[in-house]
Amino acid sequence: MPTLVKQLRGIGGCTQPVRLDGHRVEHAVDTRTGEIGRVLHRLDSASLPAGNLLVRCNNRRATRCPACxxxxxxxxxxxxxxGLRGGKGTPDTVTRHPKVFATFTAPGFGPVHNRPTDRRGTVRACRCGLLHDTDDESLGTPLDPATYDYEGAVLWNAHAGMLWRRFSIYLRREIAKRAGLTQRDFADFARVSFAKVAEYQKRGAVHFHAVIRIDGPEGGDTPPPDWATAELLADAIGAAAAHSRVDGPVVDGRPHTFAFGKQLDVRAIRSADFDGGQELTERAVASYIAKYATKGAETATGALDRPLKFLAELAQLDISDHARRLIRTAWTLGARKELEDLRLRAWAHMLGFRGHFSTKSRRYSTTLGALRTARAEWRRAQAAVITEDESDTTLVLSHWVFAGIGLSYAEAWLAASLEPALGTEGEPT
Structure with a gap:
């Protein structure tokens, strides 16, 4: 039992670990001759208390694995x-670079139940005549499902990533225009860096939250030009968002063109409170964006957190009627030959959205891969057992095959009662 406890604590609370069969052998290597010597360490999955090597699933969805x-x-x-205040290989001088927090919404596809407010922030009655509570399940659902543009909503999600790329191109043009530069000369003076996450609104439409920053020509390592200000950046974002368009498919004679919604919110990131319409702090923005990195369509709309194999599954699922209609529309559109590149059936559970939920430009800051590598190296250093006669050079031979996913009932019960091992639960924020 103690050895099983140790193995389960090592997966840091993961509820859906990947089970692997196989072995890992470390050999000493003679650095002068290259000869492979004695075995230093050997790990066989059969000798482990769980019968397999357990590896964290690393699923970003809170509905699938809260710990990961x-x-x-x-x-x-x-x-x-x-990317806001430096660290992790990014210079702290980025604190002085102009940057904003922007929210890009989706256009309308028909009236939905909502909680409108007046200028004083007082909640008014919905168009249906009711005053909805904040947790009312009808929020975001159509007032009239029969006339709601489900086709447009699904295709908007499918093209949202392309629209963001178009916006990124236009943004550089708009900044260059305000700086009195040509697009070609702009790269010699400045660079635009960003990090964004996608979030589903309750109606099932994707919108984006983004940190956008102006750097010098080499990114965060170089200072931005004197003309670069948060005000100039905000103005350029507004113009670029207004001009961004993506032509979509023609479905049954109906053409589709996609643009951002009218509700664009751009706020400078400086050093004040996040609430009450004040300027934003770096920590508040990072916390706000990170919160949405683990959510999907299932969180906002009550849809699915896994792909559908057959449409017949839909009738058996406990999901909202609105989510069911969106998924069914994506599945139906996915059967059309002219839309096959959108892979709408594969992404029906995401209501058509097939982009990455968290993306960033190359020079914004570090990468998720670098953070994972640093954490893995720290864990190895903590677990390493060094002996005086152990060679500095080793050859590692390993062979692993997939054996399944998840824990047995007994393992799950025991794992739920354990605290994760030090260094497996992530760093506190």
């Missing part, structure tokens, strides 16, 4: 924070 999702959230927090 929390690690992902914390990594995202550090990634965003590094």
């Amino acid at each position: 999702a929390e690690t992902y959230r914390r990594d995202t927090f550090h990634l965003i924070t590094a």
Whole structure:
């Protein structure tokens, strides 16, 4: 039992670990002759108390694995924070670079139940005549499902990533225009860096939260030009968002063109409180963005957190009628030959959205991969057993095969009662 406890603590609370069969052998190597010597360490999966090697699933979705999702959230927090105030290989001089927090919404596809407010922030009655509570399940659902544009909503999600890329191109043009530069000359003076996450609104439409920063020509390592200000950046973002368009498919004679919604919110990131419409702090922005990095369509709309294999499954699932209609629409559109590149059936559970939930430009800050590598190296250093006669050079031979996913009932019961081993639960934020 103690050895099983140790193995389960080592997966840091993961509820869906990957089970592997195989072995890992470390041999000493003679650095002068290259000869492979004695065996230093050997690990066989059959000798482990769980009968397999257990590896964390690293799923970012909180509905699938809360522990791994929390690690992902914390990594995202550090990634965003590094781009705001430095650290993790990013110079702290980025603190002085102009930057904003922007929210890009989706267009409308028909009236939905909501909680409108007046200028004083007082909640008014919905168009249906009711005053909805904040947890009312009808929020975000259509007032009239029969006339709601489900086709447009699904295709918007499918093209949202392309629209963001188009916006990124236009943003550089708009900044260059305000600086009196040509697009070609702009790269010699400045660079635009960003990090963004996608979030589902309750109606099932994707929108984006982004940190956008102006750097010098080499990124965060170089200072931005004197003309670069948060005000100039905000103005350029507004113009670029207004001009960004993506032509979509023609479905049954109906053409689709996609643009951002009218509700664009751009706020400078400086050093004040996050609430009450004040300017934003770096920590508040990083926390806000990281919160959405572990959520998907299932969190906002009550949809699915896994792909569908057959449409017949839909009738057996406990999901909202609105989510069911969106998924069914994506599945139906996915059967059309002219839309096969959108892979709508594969992404029906995501309501058509097939982009990455968390993305960043190359020079914004560190990477999630670098953070994972640093954590893995720290764990290895903590677990290493060094002996005086152990060779500095080793050859590692390993062979692993997939054996399944998840824990047995007994393992799950025991794991739920354990505290994760030190260093497996992520860093506190």
